[in-house]
Amino acid sequence: MNKLFSYFQESFFHDFSWIPSSLERATAPPDPRHEHFSAFLTGKLLLRNEIPLDNESFQQMESSELLATIPAIEKHPWGYKCRRCGNRKRHLFASLPDGAVYCRNCIMMGRVSEKEHLYAYRPDVQWPKHVDACQWNGELTPAQQHAANQILSAIGKDSLRLLVWAVCGAGKTEMLFPGLNLAFAQGKRVCLATPRADVVQELLPRFQSAFPSVEIQALHGTSDDKSGSAPFIIATTHQLLRFGRAFDVMIIDEIDAFPFHKDKSLTYAADRAAKETAARIYLTATPRPKHEREIARKRLPVVFVPRRFHGHPLPVPQFITAFDFRKTLKHRELSPKILNWLKKRVNADRQLLIFVPTIEDAVIVTDILSFYIPSITSVHASDPERSQKIQSFRDKSYETLVTTTILERGVTFPSVDVLVFDSGHHVFDQAALIQIAGRAGRSPDDPDGEVIFFHQGKTEAMVKAVETIWKMNKLGRRM
Amino acid sequence: MHCLNCHEIILHQVTWSNLFSPPSDKKICENCFSQLERISLPQCSICARPMDVNGICQDCERWESEESWRGILEKNVAVFNYNETMKGIVARWKYRGDYILIEMFKYELQEVFQLHFSQQDLLLVPIPLSQERMGERGFNQALAIASLIKAPVREVLTRIHGEKQSKKSRKERVNTENPFQLLEQVSKPVLLVDDIYTTGTTLRHAAKLLKEGGAPAVYSFTLVRSG
Numbered sequence: 001m002n003k004l005f006s007y008f009q010e011s012f013f014h015d016f017s018w019i020p021s022s023l024e025r026a027t028a029p030p031d032p033r034h035e036h037f038s039a040f041l042t043g044k045l046l047l048r049n050e051i052p053l054d055n056e057s058f059q060q061m062e063s064s065e066l067l068a069t070i071p072a073i074e075k076h077p078w079g080y081k082c083r084r085c086g087n088r089k090r091h092l093f094a095s096l097p098d099g100a101v102y103c104r105n106c107i108m109m110g111r112v113s114e115k116e117h118l119y120a121y122r123p124d125v126q127w128p129k130h131v132d133a134c135q136w137n138g139e140l141t142p143a144q145q146h147a148a149n150q151i152l153s154a155i156g157k158d159s160l161r162l163l164v165w166a167v168c169g170a171g172k173t174e175m176l177f178p179g180l181n182l183a184f185a186q187g188k189r190v191c192l193a194t195p196r197a198d199v200v201q202e203l204l205p206r207f208q209s210a211f212p213s214v215e216i217q218a219l220h221g222t223s224d225d226k227s228g229s230a231p232f233i234i235a236t237t238h239q240l241l242r243f244g245r246a247f248d249v250m251i252i253d254e255i256d257a258f259p260f261h262k263d264k265s266l267t268y269a270a271d272r273a274a275k276e277t278a279a280r281i282y283l284t285a286t287p288r289p290k291h292e293r294e295i296a297r298k299r300l301p302v303v304f305v306p307r308r309f310h311g312h313p314l315p316v317p318q319f320i321t322a323f324d325f326r327k328t329l330k331h332r333e334l335s336p337k338i339l340n341w342l343k344k345r346v347n348a349d350r351q352l353l354i355f356v357p358t359i360e361d362a363v364i365v366t367d368i369l370s371f372y373i374p375s376i377t378s379v380h381a382s383d384p385e386r387s388q389k390i391q392s393f394r395d396k397s398y399e400t401l402v403t404t405t406i407l408e409r410g411v412t413f414p415s416v417d418v419l420v421f422d423s424g425h426h427v428f429d430q431a432a433l434i435q436i437a438g439r440a441g442r443s444p445d446d447p448d449g450e451v452i453f454f455h456q457g458k459t460e461a462m463v464k465a466v467e468t469i470w471k472m473n474k475l476g477r478r479m
Numbered sequence: 480m481h482c483l484n485c486h487e488i489i490l491h492q493v494t495w496s497n498l499f500s501p502p503s504d505k506k507i508c509e510n511c512f513s514q515l516e517r518i519s520l521p522q523c524s525i526c527a528r529p530m531d532v533n534g535i536c537q538d539c540e541r542w543e544s545e546e547s548w549r550g551i552l553e554k555n556v557a558v559f560n561y562n563e564t565m566k567g568i569v570a571r572w573k574y575r576g577d578y579i580l581i582e583m584f585k586y587e588l589q590e591v592f593q594l595h596f597s598q599q600d601l602l603l604v605p606i607p608l609s610q611e612r613m614g615e616r617g618f619n620q621a622l623a624i625a626s627l628i629k630a631p632v633r634e635v636l637t638r639i640h641g642e643k644q645s646k647k648s649r650k651e652r653v654n655t656e657n658p659f660q661l662l663e664q665v666s667k668p669v670l671l672v673d674d675i676y677t678t679g680t681t682l683r684h685a686a687k688l689l690k691e692g693g694a695p696a697v698y699s700f701t702l703v704r705s706g
């Protein structure tokens with residue numbers, strides 16, 4: 001019942017019929033006067049002050065119906081809804097002295113009130129067609145090739161969703177190349193959205209060298225060019241709040257990652273940024289239960305990439321009980337179980353990556369371990385030296401890095417053993433533990449790092465994480 | 480109730496000291512509130528600038544040394560220091576236009592007003608905004624503050640020049656034409672209301688007109704004191 005309701009809710013609140021549809025758009029004749037401008041305007045929902053035109057030209061565009069004028073806030077018997085960010089929470093609306101209701105949720109992008117409008121460009125825009133744009137010469141592994149074929153066929157068809165369930169280290173970027181090659185040949189507009197700005201920055205040069213003839217723009221909070229006028233946009237999910245019915249292909253990286261699965265306005269924006277007929281490709285190493293249910297009911301097609309690009313299986317976490325972990329930590333000591341393991345490490349040449357539940361734990365553990373391991377440091381989310389420390393660890397200036405869950409995804413180090421202290425702590429959910437285990441064995445030169453969960457009692461998250469890793473390794477052997 | 484600043488739900492912690500008092504309808508949570516700084520002594524007795532010892536600050540001394548400006552402004556009272564948290568809140572309130580944020584400070588504004596001005600029969604006069612700014616912002620921040628205080632408010636000033644003055648030197652600013660115009664005579668002492676006291680130039684220009692227009696004394700009241 002609850003699920004049915006939420007399904008109903010989603011289809012109701014994700015109603016974007018107020019955006020001029022692409023069919024309607026196709027009928028409006030393109031206006032040569034605004035040709036250079038149309039790439040910037042198309043697929044956007046902009047405020048008046050985001051459109052760089054003087055009042056006269058603006059009014060001309062509006063009256064010739066090149067621009068659709070859309071009220072920004074919907075009023076319903078149950079309350080208000082912001083069309084720009086999807087906000088429906090009562091406490092995130094307020095009114096101005098003249099009574100006009102405004103949205104507080106997306107106010108950092110400029111305030112929208114009942115009196116303001118969003119402007120959408122009606123005419124259809126033709127994007128350049130690049131045949132054989134892909135210049136990448138590498139070779140896909142059989143597992144990558146299998147997924148790449150599925151992605152290609154999803155992009156070839158309309159209105160298809162596909163979840164790519166690829167293990168950490170599968171090489172997902174390259175799997176997209178054949179599909180994108182097809183998309184650009186057909187003149188499709190593509191968006192790759194990811195939760196983190198550093199991933200946007202890392203991906204841009206890789207796609208630029210693979211597709212040198214295609215114009216690609218990176219959009220994130222601090223990017224210089226925010227015009228968003230290219231046929232291929234790589235963006236943080238926040239940037240999608242300015243788009244509406246823009247993309248023929250919508251790729252969402254790490255669909256399970258925070259803040260994407262928590263912030264409803266980002267789900268709303270990602271949904272809206274894709275055209276009605278768009279192919280939607282979701283990438284993840286650890287799907288959320290919602291998507292797993294959809295997969296089980298055969299509502300969401302899925303392709304597994306159970307093998308890492310180097311062909312070796314995922315390191316399987318070992319459990320070691322350390323019931324005295326908290327007790328010994330209070331006395332500023334580490335559990336003998338941990339110390340013992342450190343003494344008898346199989347491969348002491350590897351760097352050590354240690355995950356702890358809290359910032360306080362990180363500080364204490366680092367302090368204690370510095371007695372045994374002189375070259376050690378810790379990082380956490382609000383650490384101002386975070387990126388320098390990660391870089392120093394990568395440069396092997398540190399032997400050991402103690403971290404909170406902030407390093408659970410994205411960052412890769414070639415040769416590490418991974419330890420989790422108090423792995424039963426609630427911050428380590430199943431997805432986090434799989435991602436953490438995925439930090440080990442990333443390099444083909446050293447594919448078997450150890451992963452140890454030191455715990456004070458097994459949790460369901462720990463058991464499920466290991467089951468999932470086993471399942472993937474089993475699937476991988478069959479390929 | 481959600482905190483207007485961080486949107487988290489405000490939990491009412493029942494302690495022995497508040498057990499018998501009615502639940503407050505505070506719109507800011509403990510955590511956010513603890514990041515703000517109330518203005519405290521020692522401070523300049525005219526403009527409330529934080530100082531090492533009580534006294535009159537250099538800026539105010541300069542104003543008072545000029546014949547034409549002496550005694551124009553009796554004193555300024557401010558509620559908060561302009562620390563980083565406050566800067567962020569003011570930016571969101573004024574420049575992003577999140578009008579409702581000012582309600583977070585209702586209690587403190589009322590409390591400080593009571594403490595300093597409740598003995599007098601004052602007329603509250605908000606510093607006006609230009610037409611242009613008003614159009615963009617949709618509200619006058621000074622009027623928003625004044626409306627939270629239980630005292631009569633009258634908008635007797637209007638702005639004839641825009642707000643931009645930051646490029647000019649102090650001397651230029653002081654001696655430029657008065658940016659305001661008085662719409663009607665006043666007979667009561669006036670409490671000028673504005674969001675920030677920075678150099679005091681704006682408030683003194685307004686005070687001068689009011690005194691010429693019949694106000695026996697002019698005080699000012701601001702949410703924050705910068706510098």
Ligand SMILES: [Zn+2]
Pocket residue numbers: 082083084085086087103104105106107
């Ligand atoms: Zn909104």
Ligand SMILES: [Zn+2]
Pocket residue numbers: 482483484485486487507508509510511512
């Ligand atoms: Zn708060």
Ligand SMILES: [Zn+2]
Pocket residue numbers: 523524525526527528535536537538539540
């Ligand atoms: Zn002073």
